Amino acid sequence: MKTTIKKAILPAAGLGTRFLPATKASPKEMMPIVDKPLIQYAVEESLSCGIKDFIIITGKYKRAIEDHFDTAYRLEEKLRASGKETILKELNKLNNINLAYIRQRVPLGLGHAILCARPFVKDEPFAVILSDDVIDPGYPLLKEMITVYEKKKCPVIALQEVPKSEVHRYGIVDGKQEGAVYKIKNMVEKPAPDKAPSNLAIIGRYILTPEIFKILERQKPGAGGEIQLTDALKSLVKKTPVYGYLIKGKRYDAGDKLGYLQATVDFALKNKELSEGFKKYLVEKVKDLP
Numbered sequence: 001m002k003t004t005i006k007k008a009i010l011p012a013a014g015l016g017t018r019f020l021p022a023t024k025a026s027p028k029e030m031m032p033i034v035d036k037p038l039i040q041y042a043v044e045e046s047l048s049c050g051i052k053d054f055i056i057i058t059g060k061y062k063r064a065i066e067d068h069f070d071t072a073y074r075l076e077e078k079l080r081a082s083g084k085e086t087i088l089k090e091l092n093k094l095n096n097i098n099l100a101y102i103r104q105r106v107p108l109g110l111g112h113a114i115l116c117a118r119p120f121v122k123d124e125p126f127a128v129i130l131s132d133d134v135i136d137p138g139y140p141l142l143k144e145m146i147t148v149y150e151k152k153k154c155p156v157i158a159l160q161e162v163p164k165s166e167v168h169r170y171g172i173v174d175g176k177q178e179g180a181v182y183k184i185k186n187m188v189e190k191p192a193p194d195k196a197p198s199n200l201a202i203i204g205r206y207i208l209t210p211e212i213f214k215i216l217e218r219q220k221p222g223a224g225g226e227i228q229l230t231d232a233l234k235s236l237v238k239k240t241p242v243y244g245y246l247i248k249g250k251r252y253d254a255g256d257k258l259g260y261l262q263a264t265v266d267f268a269l270k271n272k273e274l275s276e277g278f279k280k281y282l283v284e285k286v287k288d289l290p
């Protein structure tokens with residue numbers, strides 16, 4: 001895919017409190033779904049859209065992310081010597097990507113994490129991918145969003161309809177449908193159900209333009225005392241059109257225990273090596289359920 005979006009920011013400096021104690025000293029973004037860490041799914045999704053430059057925002061206890069994308073000489077030698085070419089090929093398939101790591105010294109919020117990438121993004125539009133929002137690899141959400149961006153040349157954010165009872169967990173938008181997209185009028189971070197302007201929730205895929213940095217550098221802390229991207233986007237919609245794109249495939253909130261388990265089950269059922277044995281196990285298990 002030829003596109004003007006060449007860079008992706010992958011914020012990975014959050015504390016991952018919903019997954020403690022697993023995330024106490026190791027990154028949430030390195031938790032695997034079947035055999036691949038969350039952040040690798042995000043990188044592969046971007047690569048399928050022609051994005052090869054990645055800016056990963058890291059923090060304390062996040063070193064494993066850098067090691068993961070590094071060459072593992074000893075391991076490779078061993079695999080080569082034992083003729084395990086398929087695994088070797090799999091390990092090397094991300095060798096052509098460019099990675100920059102920026103340390104967010106204090107996790108002041110998603111908005112602040114994105115601001116940290118400013119010196120590397122400069123004046124280009126860019127994608128933001130939250131690795132813990134996992135999209136079914138068979139569904140090209142990011143590609144579709146980039147296509148909308150290429151047409152409109154304005155920021156595009158991914159939306160999902162959520163039940164009213166869950167709106168307090170998301171940024172919720174007030175938008176007007178215009179064909180395949182929503183023109184966003186306003187947005188609220190984590191509203192109470194009776195204060196939510198809709199049930200359209202912002203999920204972790206964004207195509208943004210550098211204008212957002214000017215807003216983020218002045219953004220005051222919002223919900224949870226964090227510098228929120230949603231608050232900055234709320235100011236952005238007053239200056240320039242911002243479009244919402246409703247997701248049409250499956251998304252998992254893998255930063256949440258239940259969402260993580262659902263992703264694991266679905267991905268295992270689609271995995272060639274595992275599906276048969278795993279399905280058998282699940283069928284047996286279901287019979288035993290109270």
Ligand code: UTP
Nearest residue numbers: 011012013014015016017018107108109110113
């Ligand atoms: P989350 O809202 O999922 O927060 O962040 P979290 O800290 O990762 O997890 P919980 O809610 O405490 O369990 C959304 C994304 O923004 C990144 C996270 O790494 C995640 O990818 N983030 C968040 C940062 O990079 N820096 C921050 O200061 C906050």
